[in-house]
Amino acid sequence: MALTTCWVSHEGSLASLRVTVPESSGPPAPRTNKTAHPPLGRIQREEYPSSWDMAGKKVLIVYAHQEPRSLNGSLKDVAVAELSQQGCTVTVSDLYAMNFEPRATGKDITGTLSNPGFFNYGVETHKAYEKRSLSSDIIEEQKKLQEADLVIFQFPLYWFSVPAVLKGWMDRVLCQGFAFDFPGSYDDGFLKGKLAILSLTTGGTASMFSKTGVNGDFRYFLWPLQHGTLHFCGFKVLAPQISFGPEMASEEERKRMVASWAQRLKTIWEEEPIPCSPPWYFGQ
Amino acid sequence: MALTTCWVSHEGSLASLRVTVPESSGPPAPRTNKTAHPPLGRIQREEYPSSWDMAGKKVLIVYAHQEPRSLNGSLKDVAVAELSQQGCTVTVSDLYAMNFEPRATGKDITGTLSNPGFFNYGVETHKAYEKRSLSSDIIEEQKKLQEADLVIFQFPLYWFSVPAVLKGWMDRVLCQGFAFDFPGSYDDGFLKGKLAILSLTTGGTASMFSKTGVNGDFRYFLWPLQHGTLHFCGFKVLAPQISFGPEMASEEERKRMVASWAQRLKTIWEEEPIPCSPPWYFGQ
Numbered sequence: 001m002a003l004t005t006c007w008v009s010h011e012g013s014l015a016s017l018r019v020t021v022p023e024s025s026g027p028p029a030p031r032t033n034k035t036a037h038p039p040l041g042r043i044q045r046e047e048y049p050s051s052w053d054m055a056g057k058k059v060l061i062v063y064a065h066q067e068p069r070s071l072n073g074s075l076k077d078v079a080v081a082e083l084s085q086q087g088c089t090v091t092v093s094d095l096y097a098m099n100f101e102p103r104a105t106g107k108d109i110t111g112t113l114s115n116p117g118f119f120n121y122g123v124e125t126h127k128a129y130e131k132r133s134l135s136s137d138i139i140e141e142q143k144k145l146q147e148a149d150l151v152i153f154q155f156p157l158y159w160f161s162v163p164a165v166l167k168g169w170m171d172r173v174l175c176q177g178f179a180f181d182f183p184g185s186y187d188d189g190f191l192k193g194k195l196a197i198l199s200l201t202t203g204g205t206a207s208m209f210s211k212t213g214v215n216g217d218f219r220y221f222l223w224p225l226q227h228g229t230l231h232f233c234g235f236k237v238l239a240p241q242i243s244f245g246p247e248m249a250s251e252e253e254r255k256r257m258v259a260s261w262a263q264r265l266k267t268i269w270e271e272e273p274i275p276c277s278p279p280w281y282f283g284q
Numbered sequence: 285m286a287l288t289t290c291w292v293s294h295e296g297s298l299a300s301l302r303v304t305v306p307e308s309s310g311p312p313a314p315r316t317n318k319t320a321h322p323p324l325g326r327i328q329r330e331e332y333p334s335s336w337d338m339a340g341k342k343v344l345i346v347y348a349h350q351e352p353r354s355l356n357g358s359l360k361d362v363a364v365a366e367l368s369q370q371g372c373t374v375t376v377s378d379l380y381a382m383n384f385e386p387r388a389t390g391k392d393i394t395g396t397l398s399n400p401g402f403f404n405y406g407v408e409t410h411k412a413y414e415k416r417s418l419s420s421d422i423i424e425e426q427k428k429l430q431e432a433d434l435v436i437f438q439f440p441l442y443w444f445s446v447p448a449v450l451k452g453w454m455d456r457v458l459c460q461g462f463a464f465d466f467p468g469s470y471d472d473g474f475l476k477g478k479l480a481i482l483s484l485t486t487g488g489t490a491s492m493f494s495k496t497g498v499n500g501d502f503r504y505f506l507w508p509l510q511h512g513t514l515h516f517c518g519f520k521v522l523a524p525q526i527s528f529g530p531e532m533a534s535e536e537e538r539k540r541m542v543a544s545w546a547q548r549l550k551t552i553w554e555e556e557p558i559p560c561s562p563p564w565y566f567g568q
Contacts, residue, residue, distance in 0.1 A: 066389060067403040102386040102448035105350060119351040122487070158455050160512030161445060164386035168448030186498060203406070214470060216562050221512060224505045228444030278500050282566045 054269045055087030060148035064095045064155040064166040071201055071246040074258045076154045079199075082265040091144050095165045101137060102168020108135045122176060129177040141173040150195040150268070151235070157202045160221040170229055179233040189234025195273065196235040198225060199243075199261065206244040218242060219281045227276050236273035338553050339371030344432035348379045348439040348450040355485055355530045358542045360438045363483070366549040375428050379449045385421060386452020392419045406460060413461040425457040434479045434552070435519070441486045444505040454513055463517040473518025479557065480519040482509060483527075483545065490528040502526060503565045511560050520557035 061079060065072035076092065083090045093100070104121050106113065109128040113119065128134045134142075145151065155162050162170070174180070180189045202209060202218075209218040218240075226237045241264065243257040274280055345363055349356035360376065367374045377384070388405050390397065393412040397403065412418045418426075429435065439446050446454070458464070464473045486493060486502075493502040502524075510521045525548065527541040558564055 066405055069402055070404075096387065096389065099387075102452060103380065103383075104442070104447060104449070105380065118353055120354075121350060158388070159451070159458070159516075160508030161451065163388060164448045164452030164455050165388070167443070167445065167451045168386060171442050171448050174443070211562075216507070216511065220504075220562075220566070221508045223500070224444030224508060227500065228505060232443075278495075278504075282504070 054083075057083075057086075057088045057149045057269065058147050059083050059088050059090045059150045059152065060144050061090065061092045061152045061154055062095065062166065062169060063092055064153075064163045064169075066096045070156075071243060071254055071257065072154055072156055074254075075199055075201075075241075075243065075261050078258050078262045079152060079154070079265060082262050086266075091148070093141060093144065093169070095169060098137075100165055100169060102164050102171070104168070104171045108138060108172060109133060110135060125172075126176040129175050134175070138172050138175070141169065142178055145173065145191070148194060150197070152197050152199055154199045155201075157200050157221070160215075162225065174229070174233055185232050185234075187234065189232055192234030192236075194235050195238055196226075196230045197238040197241065197268075198222065199241040201243045201246050203247065204245060205248065206242075209242075209244065223281050226274075227281070231276040237276045238268070238271050239274050338367075341367075341370075341372045341433045341553065342431050343367050343372050343374045343434045343436065344428050345374065345376045345436045345438055346379065346450065346453060347376055348437075348447045348453075350380045354440075355527060355538055355541065356438055356440055358538075359483055359485075359525075359527065359545050362542050362546045363436060363438070363549060366546045370550075375432070377425060377428065377453070379453060382421075384449055384453060386448050386455070388452070388455045392422060392456060393417060394419060409456075410460040413459050418459070422456050422459070425453065426462055429457065429475070429478075432478060434481070436481050436483055438483045439485075441484050441505070444499075446509065458513070458517055469516050469518075471518065473516055476518030476520075478519050479522055480514045481522040481525065481552075482506065483525040485527045485530050487531065488529060489532065490526075493526075493528065507565050510558075511565070515560040521560045522552070522555050523558050 059079075061076055063072070063076045065076075067073060080090050080092065101107075104125075106119055106124070108121075109124050110133045111128075111131075113124055114127045115123070125134065125138075132139075153162070153166065155166050158164070161167065179191055184190055204213075204215050206218075207213050208215045211217045215221075222240060226240070230237050241261055243261075246254050246257060249257070343363075345360055347356070347360045349360075351357060364374050364376065385391075388409075390403055390408070392405075393408050394417045395412075395415075397408055398411045399407070409418065416423075437446070437450065439450050442448070445451065463475055468474055488497075488499050490502075491497050492499045495501045499505075506524060510524070514521050525545055527545075530538050530541060533541070
């Protein structure tokens with residue numbers, strides 16, 4: 001068993017936030033400084049500047065699960081409870097309950113298209129953003145996002161990524177002009193100053209998502225989401241909260257996963273973001 | 285300029301299939317055998333067994349673009365033309381035209397749920413697959429997929445991944461029992477014996493998607509799709525066809541991208557799949 005500072009919850013984990021992650025059952029990989037991952041970057045702030053006070057902070061939870069009583073539902077509920085208790089204003093976008101539209105189509109632009117004869121989604125939504133003629137559901141989400149200091153994405157991992165309903169939220173809400181431009185991406189992305197965190201559940205165990213496991217290191221699948229999407233838009237990304245294999249866990253273990261998340265949220269505003277660049281994901 | 289065997293089309297590329305990829309304009313990364321990527325695995329078969337004859341082969345193109353006259357539309361059209369000309373049977377799932385449903389919900393199961401009081405999408409669709417009570421749109425796509433020898437996914441890269449409408453196709457069509465089971469994943473996935481290829485367009489240039497470019501190596505974002513999805517279901521994955529930055533390219537360059545794809549398809553049945561494991565994506 002190896003000790004790590006990654007924020008994971010899984011079968012057999014300690015209630016403590018500094019959890020033990022089982023090594024893969026496969027053959028041990030050669031370990032050198034070159035291939036080792038750097039620390040995950042979750043250094044606790046030594047000072048606590050007033051700008052990080054939690055009271056008055058706004059949090060948006062973008063939530064994608066069909067069943068309110070699922071582990072994802074519980075993780076969302078406990079986040080609402082804990083953050084509200086801190087004095088934060090918490091907004092939830094419950095995508096399935098909203099029947100949120102995932103498809104990127106011409107319906108996202110109200111009024112006339114810039115070029116009706118040749119539909120280019122990126123160009124049309126960029127112009128519609130500037131003319132304030134995006135569809136109302138997109139505008140509504142952009143308002144919530146604009147106000148948020150922290151955005152939590154709560155979802156079950158589908159095919160090493162977000163469920164399509166959440167992918168559609170990203171495709172449609174994070175449009176050019178609003179979330180980024182050229183120039184205006186990565187550290188200059190328009191959502192800079194905001195924090196984002198992925199809180200997800202997996203089907204596989206932690207050892208399956210290790211460097212020598214069948215699914216590869218969990219950091220590999222985080223790249224398109226954390227770097228290609230969130231960092232691209234300027235977010236500072238906090239270390240992910242991964243609840244591994246809840247369907248294979250006992251009820252008590254699932255309760256510990258929820259408690260672990262609630263506990264972490266108590267000091268979430270003190271956390272430093274990860275260094276969101278290739279070495280964090282793939283080693284040196 | 286570095287010579288590579290990756291199948292890319294981009295601004296300034298040669299018409300030849302062995303194209304030159306510009307090095308990143310950023311500082312050169314230290315190159316060692318440890319960090320170098322292995323060859324992409326596109327070794328031409330020396331022999332040509334009769335089972336690889338193209339006549340009679342079935343191809344499914346899963347296509348996700350809103351505009352028929354887009355580069356994606358042209359790439360799809362030329363694939364239909366070339367493969368049909370070879371004697372293949374080609375089927376196209378035009379997801380936007382079909383208004384394909386991306387959301388994974390209880391509507392995907394006809395009749396009564398196994399556990400109506402606690403909805404678990406994975407469990408319910410697994411059981412519905414076995415009881416033949418999945419919704420008709422899913423069954424229809426599964427039939428197409430079951431018959432296909434080769435599946436081509438044609439799409440523009442949205443946030444380092446597929447557009448939500450195509451993610452929804454993966455989430456809903458590739459259900460447990462049909463595409464995989466436990467055991468029955470990766471090399472034992474139920475779609476083994478089939479070939480898959482991602483043909484995609486990007487907003488960024490090839491140099492932006494290089495190891496030292498702002499977006500990182502293009503192989504990084506392919507991991508969840510090629511390994512976590514296609515390989516997981518048993519597909520053998522052919523090297524991706526990436527048309528880099530068509531919106532920044534001239535009309536002539538875009539024509540070369542289409543011609544390059546058509547040319548590749550002439551010998552697609554002779555190609556060896558990539559070694560779909562971490563070293564292909566992240567180096568050693």
